[in-house]
Amino acid sequence: MGVVMAINAQRALKVIVGDDVDDLFARAGAVKVNSSRVMIGAGPHAGTKVLDVAEERPGKTMHHADLLRELLAPIPPENMHASKKLVRIEEATSRPLTLHFSDNTSTPADALIGADSIFGFVRSHVLPPAHPAPMPVPVGWVGTINMVPTAKAREKLGAQWFEEDRQYGWCIGTTIAPWTREGGERRKAVDRAYLEGVYEGWEEWVKAGMIELLLDQADPAAYATYEHLDAPTYVNGHVCIAGDAAHAMAPWQGSGAAMALEDAVILGGLFAKIISPDEIPRLLHVYNEARRPRTQRIAKSSRQTGRILSGIDEDVGLDPGRMREALKDWWSFIYDFDLDAHIASAVKALENRA
Numbered sequence: 001m002g003v004v005m006a007i008n009a010q011r012a013l014k015v016i017v018g019d020d021v022d023d024l025f026a027r028a029g030a031v032k033v034n035s036s037r038v039m040i041g042a043g044p045h046a047g048t049k050v051l052d053v054a055e056e057r058p059g060k061t062m063h064h065a066d067l068l069r070e071l072l073a074p075i076p077p078e079n080m081h082a083s084k085k086l087v088r089i090e091e092a093t094s095r096p097l098t099l100h101f102s103d104n105t106s107t108p109a110d111a112l113i114g115a116d117s118i119f120g121f122v123r124s125h126v127l128p129p130a131h132p133a134p135m136p137v138p139v140g141w142v143g144t145i146n147m148v149p150t151a152k153a154r155e156k157l158g159a160q161w162f163e164e165d166r167q168y169g170w171c172i173g174t175t176i177a178p179w180t181r182e183g184g185e186r187r188k189a190v191d192r193a194y195l196e197g198v199y200e201g202w203e204e205w206v207k208a209g210m211i212e213l214l215l216d217q218a219d220p221a222a223y224a225t226y227e228h229l230d231a232p233t234y235v236n237g238h239v240c241i242a243g244d245a246a247h248a249m250a251p252w253q254g255s256g257a258a259m260a261l262e263d264a265v266i267l268g269g270l271f272a273k274i275i276s277p278d279e280i281p282r283l284l285h286v287y288n289e290a291r292r293p294r295t296q297r298i299a300k301s302s303r304q305t306g307r308i309l310s311g312i313d314e315d316v317g318l319d320p321g322r323m324r325e326a327l328k329d330w331w332s333f334i335y336d337f338d339l340d341a342h343i344a345s346a347v348k349a350l351e352n353r354a
């Protein structure tokens, strides 16, 4: 799958990787996204451009796996333990934690940062037992995804969409997919009949091309989109959650990975300031205070973005003018974010709690 690193994600990566970040993007095969262009895909305004998102502050897109490969490359192999599944967290007496894995191994730890994703396990350790938020809930949208060579996409969709490196989103006035809520299914196999139903009312050229491209894979499927209800805390003692484990969000503002990177930057900045494991609960408290407001605001705004981009917001509909009005500056609070000030304020809060 491809991922876009928006401008704020690029800033966070620069803090993590340093000046090498442009080389890292080059090695990962990143391509500049000249904008994310929102288009009307169905109805009387089909073919109308709504607006360009992030034209002034372009993102970079690449294969998710290539980005991960490059991020992991500098880490010494002896510090990585892949294919180990955490199954239990024990609050030991000699050290704060013992982590138990499914292969019957265990390890002592001063702290645990649970970045174990949306269906992860650490969230249920962090949240109060009676709280409804540990398990993710379906947002109602589904996505069918395929990655194909650009030449093939150009051939099926038309060369006019490939004159510049751009991301396109087509708004068609979809309803929310009820099957994700009714049966709790996370994945559903799709075929031509299903896709023709989904694309009913679309412009013929895009409908035919997209169906061909989506069926051009071994097991085409629709995947349900999930998000978390707002967690009252991201922290419990020496344990915290970060990334999707803390704040999984609908992907409409392309910010989930960016938030995971910002979480990492704040945690890194704070851990650099302590000298004893005894300081960890205090540090994690500061992390929680710093990160919850921003990440939960973006989760809420991403959900609303989905309603507008899907054309199902009652006040906006599939009207290009109203959509433009609703969406202009919509991403500003995400992109125009002062990460340096965010780090400095978290570090100051840590010092003040000493």
Ligand SMILES: Cc1cc2nc3c(=O)[nH]c(=O)nc-3n(C[C@H](O)[C@H](O)[C@H](O)COP(=O)(O)OP(=O)(O)OC[C@H]3O[C@@H](n4cnc5c(N)ncnc54)[C@H](O)[C@@H]3O)c2cc1C
Residues within 6 Å of the ligand: 002, 003, 004, 005, 006, 009, 084, 085, 086, 087, 115, 116, 117, 118, 119, 120, 121, 143, 242, 243, 244, 245, 251, 254, 255, 256, 257, 258, 259, 260
């Ligand atoms: C369709 C779609 C498009 C998106 N596009 C964008 C985009 O353009 N830009 C953007 O910023 N974000 C985007 N996102 C969001 C982004 O993909 C996620 O927010 C991001 O991958 C979260 O990273 P993470 O490290 O928190 O979790 P993950 O990437 O899910 O990694 C979690 C890791 O934890 C491991 N794990 C799970 N359980 C355990 C366990 N018990 N023990 C040990 N390890 C465990 C997993 O194996 C996995 O390796 C998109 C999401 C979707 C669905």
